[in-house]
Amino acid sequence: MLKTKLNTKQLTEKQKISVLMILPLSMLVLAFVFDTPVDIIKGLYKIIIHPDILLTDYIKVGGIGAAFFNSAILTLLNIYILRKNNISVNGISMAAIFIIAGFAFFGKNLFNVWAIYLGGFIYTKYQGRKFKNVAIVSMFGTALAPLVNEIAYGTNLPFPFNIILGVSVGILVGFVLPPLSSHFLRTHDGYSLYNIGFTAGFIGAIIMSIMKSYGFIGESTLILSSEYDLILKIFLTSFFIILIVIGYFLNNRSFKGYSDILWFTGRLITDFTHLVGIGITLINMGIMGLIGMIYVIISNGVVNGPVIGGLLTIVGFSAFGKHPRNCIPILVGVYLAGMTGIWETNSTALIIAGLFGTTLAPIAGEYGWFSGILAGFFHLSLVMNVGYLHGGLNLYNNGFSGGIVASMLVPIIDAFRKGD
Amino acid sequence: MKHEIKRISKILDELVTFCFLHGTNEMNVNIENHNEYFKISFVIDNIDCTDRRVQELKKLLNSPRQEEIEEYYWELAGECDSDTEFTLVGAMVDRAEVEFKGTSLYLTLYRYR
Numbered sequence: 001m002l003k004t005k006l007n008t009k010q011l012t013e014k015q016k017i018s019v020l021m022i023l024p025l026s027m028l029v030l031a032f033v034f035d036t037p038v039d040i041i042k043g044l045y046k047i048i049i050h051p052d053i054l055l056t057d058y059i060k061v062g063g064i065g066a067a068f069f070n071s072a073i074l075t076l077l078n079i080y081i082l083r084k085n086n087i088s089v090n091g092i093s094m095a096a097i098f099i100i101a102g103f104a105f106f107g108k109n110l111f112n113v114w115a116i117y118l119g120g121f122i123y124t125k126y127q128g129r130k131f132k133n134v135a136i137v138s139m140f141g142t143a144l145a146p147l148v149n150e151i152a153y154g155t156n157l158p159f160p161f162n163i164i165l166g167v168s169v170g171i172l173v174g175f176v177l178p179p180l181s182s183h184f185l186r187t188h189d190g191y192s193l194y195n196i197g198f199t200a201g202f203i204g205a206i207i208m209s210i211m212k213s214y215g216f217i218g219e220s221t222l223i224l225s226s227e228y229d230l231i232l233k234i235f236l237t238s239f240f241i242i243l244i245v246i247g248y249f250l251n252n253r254s255f256k257g258y259s260d261i262l263w264f265t266g267r268l269i270t271d272f273t274h275l276v277g278i279g280i281t282l283i284n285m286g287i288m289g290l291i292g293m294i295y296v297i298i299s300n301g302v303v304n305g306p307v308i309g310g311l312l313t314i315v316g317f318s319a320f321g322k323h324p325r326n327c328i329p330i331l332v333g334v335y336l337a338g339m340t341g342i343w344e345t346n347s348t349a350l351i352i353a354g355l356f357g358t359t360l361a362p363i364a365g366e367y368g369w370f371s372g373i374l375a376g377f378f379h380l381s382l383v384m385n386v387g388y389l390h391g392g393l394n395l396y397n398n399g400f401s402g403g404i405v406a407s408m409l410v411p412i413i414d415a416f417r418k419g420d
Numbered sequence: 421m422k423h424e425i426k427r428i429s430k431i432l433d434e435l436v437t438f439c440f441l442h443g444t445n446e447m448n449v450n451i452e453n454h455n456e457y458f459k460i461s462f463v464i465d466n467i468d469c470t471d472r473r474v475q476e477l478k479k480l481l482n483s484p485r486q487e488e489i490e491e492y493y494w495e496l497a498g499e500c501d502s503d504t505e506f507t508l509v510g511a512m513v514d515r516a517e518v519e520f521k522g523t524s525l526y527l528t529l530y531r532y533r
Contacts, residue, residue, distance in 0.1 A: 087488055127422060133491040182495050190496050263472075267500070269493050269508050274483055 011250065011278050016089035017079060019246060019282070020097055023239060023312075024075035027068040027101075030235065035065025044070060048111040051154035052146035053221055053392030055348065057305035058105050060225040067305060071104035074113065078139055081117075085132040091271035091281070091320035096139040098316025103142070105305035107395040112145040115167045119174020126175075134178040140196035141177040143396040144204060145170070150393060155216060173203060188406035190268030191366070193321050194313075194359040197399015204390030204400075212391075220392040224348055225304045232303040233293065236311055240289030243315070247282030258283055265365035266321035273319055281319050288318035288327065292355055295331050299338075301351040310355030317358070326365035326372065327358040333376020341380065353383045356398030360406060367413050379405050424533070427490075427512065428458055431529070433498025434509050435462060439525075441501075443468040455533075457514075462527040469520060473506070480506040481516035481529065 011019070031040055043066025047058050058067040078100050087093055100108060120138035124131045151157075152166030177199065184199045192198060248255065257276065261284050264270050272281040292314045296307060303311075314322060334354040338345045357379045364372025383401035394400055432449065439447050444464050452459040467474055489511040497505050497512070510516070515530040 088484070088486065090486070090489075092489060092492075130487070133487050136488050137492050178491065182492055185493065185496050186499060189499050190493075268496060269489065269505065269511075271489075271507055274480075274507060 013083075013089060016278065017083060020079055020089060020094065021076070022242065023098075023101055024072040024079070026235075026239070027075075028072040031065045031068035031072060034068065035063055039063060040065045040069050043067070044110070047109050049153055050149070051221075052107045052109070052112065052149045052395075053154075053219075054107070054146075054387060054395065054397055055220075055222055055224065055306050055392075056106055056146075057224045058109070059228060059305045060223050064225075064228050067105055070109050071101050074104045074108060074110060075101040081135055081139075085130075085135050087132055087135055090273045092136055092269070094273070094281075094285075094319040095313075095316040096136050098312045100139060100142065102309035102312030102316070103395055105308045108142050108145050109149075112148040112170070113142040115148050115170025116141045116145060116174035116177070119171040119176075120178060121174075122171065123175045123178055137178045137181050137196065138174060141174060141181070141200065143196055143200040143394055143399070144173050144177075146395060147173065147204070147207060147393050151211075169207065173207075176203070184403070185268065188403050189410060191362045191406040191410050192359050192399065192402040193266070193268060193317050193361060194356070194396050194399030194402055195268065197359070197394065197396025198403025200394040200396055201386065201390055201400025201403065204394035208389070208391040208393055220387055224302075224306070226302045229302045229304070232308060233297075236289065236303065236308065237293055240286045240293065240315070242286070243282050243289065244286030247279045247284075247286060249279075250282065251277070251279030255283060261323050262325040264321070264323070265362055266323065266326045267362035267366060268321065270321040270362075271319070272321075284323055285315045285318040287324065288322055289315040291324060291327065291331075295335075295354055296351055299335065299351050299354070300346040301348065302346075304348060306348055306352050307355070310352040314355055314358055317361075321365075322358055322361045323365075326361035329364040329369040329372025330354075330358045330360050330376040330379070333357075333373035333378075334380045335376075336373065337377040337380035343380075343384065349384065350380070353380050353398060356396075357383070357402065359399055359402035363406060363409060363413070371409075371413050375405055375409055378409065423494075427494050427497075428460070428531070430494060430497035431460065431509055431512055431531070434505050435460075435527070437498060437501060438473075438506065439464050439467065442471050442474055457533060458531045460529040460531075462525070464525040464527065466523050467525045469523060469525075474525075477506065477525075477527075478516070478518040480510045481513065481518060481527075483507070483510035485514045485532075486511040 043062030047062040050061050117138045120134045121131050148166040148170040152162045181196050181199045292311045331354050334357045338350045343350050360375040363375045383398050386401050387397050446465045448463045450461040497508050513529045513531045517528040519526040
């Protein structure tokens with residue numbers, strides 16, 4: 001194993017950035033293939049002024065060109081933030097970039113994310129530290145970006161107070177996220193990968209409760225597209241295969257050493273770029289993307305904005321803990337729960353519950369496939385109900401649910417274990 | 421840095437857990453608090469050198485200090501009694517000297533302020 005790792009080609013930071021830029025640049029090109037520049041600008045405006053609570057598919061709201069453009073530019077800007085702050089391209093930063101690329105199809109846009117970053121920036125200035133320290137937390141923290149839109153455009157406040165209040169609340173959230181996210185890790189001990197989702201769920205619940213106390217009616221939405229299913233399936237599958245091919249070449253034209261990755265539990269923090277090398281990591285990301293796509297196809301699902309988010313999040317976190325052995329049991333658990341429950345197995349909410357439910361992969365990795373299936377099973381019921389608490393303000397609804405499941409399930413599984 | 425002392429305690433917690441999980445019966449720890457850095461020295465007996473994680477110790481601890489990872493994840497160190505967080509410890513220290521002598525392990529970590 002060590003020999004394999006030594007033979008693996010090492011990439012410079014610039015080369016790793018180039019690999020990260022494949023997705024946004026191809027989306028940028030596709031945006032202009034599908035739509036005219038005028039339509040993209042009009043679509044982007046619609047995306048920016050639309051309340052973004054779950055589930056709001058930007059492909060439906062602004063058109064496919066604008067959705068691709070929004071995701072591409074937002075991803076490129078975040079890659080620039082990585083470079084500007086000298087943050088190395090490792091498992092966590094790759095996960096952050098892919099989660100932004102994915103959620104830029106249903107909730108994160110070129111307007112609503114910046115208040116969160118500004119809050120993080122003010123926090124570092126207040127503490128006398130560098131923004132670099134919290135940049136990753138702020139990237140993940142854009143889970144609460146819809147809050148800015150909801151207050152700015154979803155309330156009846158007069159202009160410009162609506163914008164000022166929305167941005168101010170976003171800044172406040174960005175400020176408190178770094179200490180809170182670190183604190184909440186201890187609740188589930190790193191057994192849920194989307195920790196910010198867990199944290200943001202609580203913040204969202206508090207803010208939504210306050211808003212409701214003053215007469216705001218929070219209603220979840222369900223705006224979904226279905227017309228670009230085949231094109232998106234082809235595009236994403238091609239991208240996953242490209243990742244595997246790049247990884248194959250970086251790994252000395254072989255898949256040798258891939259089985260090593262399956263040995264890790266995936267519990268936070270498991271940075272595959274560091275543990276097994278960038279080549280194997282990219283192969284794993286591509287394979288996990290394909291597994292996610294197969295799950296969507298088996299579930300007879302349609303690829304739309306939220307499903308793209310789910311797939312890209314799986315791919316990103318496959319550099320940071322996820323692999324087939326710890327994710328498949330979760331997918332099976334969610335699918336079984338879907339078959340036996342009251343939900344339609346091909347509904348988008350159920351499909352993304354499976355894709356995002358892999359936040360619980362470390363439970364399967366640490367405690368085995370049965371525990372993983374159990375975790376997936378519980379996750380579905382919970383995720384279908386916790387959205388009410390934060391009223392769809394927290395984009396990582398599955399991260400919120402996953403955190404609760406892990407916090408409850410891990411000590412229980414542990415109680416049934418004998419000995420150390 | 422905020423919670424500096426607590427972070428040092430967390431690194432120690434992780435190392436002690438790791439050593440006991442890998443066969444150690446006795447360990448001697450020395451911690452030095454200098455103006456510019458913390459130095460943590462371990463002498464650990466009877467460690468299972470055939471274990472894969474023990475073999476990877478040097479590489480994991482010698483990874484570059486990564487403040488962005490530390491800032492977010494430092495509270496996880498030492499929190500699990502079955503899994504170990506050496507990637508995290510590696511991100512929290514600037515330099516590590518790891519030396520095996522038979523079944524004994526000599527470990528020195530430096531963390532600059």
